[in-house]
Amino acid sequence: MKLYFLLILFTQNNIFLTLTNFKGEVLIWKSLGTLKIKGLKKLTNSFIKSFILMNLNKLKFKADAKIHVRLKGYNKTKKLFTRLLVLFLQELLTSFVDTTSDPLNGCKSKKKRRL
Template sequence: MKKKLSGSICNVNINSTFNNILITLSNLKGDVLAWASAGQKGFKGAKKNTPYAASKTAQDIVEKGKKMGIKKINIIVKGTGYGRDSAIRTLSNLNVILIKDITPIPHNGCRPPKKRRI
């Protein structure tokens, strides 16, 4: 753990995929203060992408943040996994200022295949 941050605002990045969930706690400059993943918490295989695993992972980040003295957070969510909502609900134990979704959305899709020549 790094030094105590008294009442500062930090970012919490949630990267939720279909295989795992990664939650990173960083300051506003982008320096990582703490991180947790469902695999690190002991979940294996298909259990890593469940809402229960996401809430346990987020609870770990909340505890680490409270030890550092963090009071306010910005939540940045990326991905389409199942644990997004439960992780956000668990992180609401800290004072949430902003929730931002930066999931990439394709605007025109893939290029269609060439026309078949017979």
């Protein structure tokens, strides 16, 4: 059984995929910008579907592969992307974790005043 980690970083205008093995060696590194489309047009349903199909088809053929998915960041298409990813890798998924750090509403302790 092969164990892989799929790390997905969502930025405001892009999505990055990094596939590593158990040792942490990077096997695949892709971004949504490789489709040669600029701006927010690349965050549409059709481009996200084609991006997932193009880049993760290699894993689909390995029957003994198990994948741990980690998400990080915010994006307006994050929900759609994760839904499509779960449908595509349904039988290969072992765990699914979102490690996005939530803001604390801007609350931070005041600076100490020095005299």
